[in-house]
Amino acid sequence: MIWKSNCHLLKIFRNGLNELLANYQTLDLPCRTSFSINKRKKKEIQHCYGAYKNVLLSDEELDKLKQEFPRDYQSWIERLSEYIASTGKSYKNHLATIRSWARREKPKYDSADYTFAEGDSL
Secondary structure: OHHHHHHHHHHHHHHHHHHHHHOHHHOOOOOEEEEOOOOOOOOEEEEEEOOOOOEEEEHHHHHHHHHHOOOOHHHHHHHHHHHHHHHOOOOOOHHHHHHHHHHHHOOOOOOOOOOOOOOOOO
């Protein structure tokens, strides 16, 4: 009799957990993560960014991102957020990931000036 009762409780718990996971993205929970960089530094607070609230950046990291990519830092955050949500991958440092992606995507050839004066040859 006890086993059936525990089994029933387990089903209720599992159903509640599945519902919570299904509604996870609609929950508006404060997202702050603290971690210790090393023993000497104090803990930094990271905030969640992106559509799926899964890109973790401290205030200092966000400022660096804004300085390095003033026009499109938000699109980089969104791209990383979508990628993490769709693939389930995790990264140790989201700022480093965005920098790496931006470096890879940088155009290989700069748009050079190909104008020439009459009489010049290519």
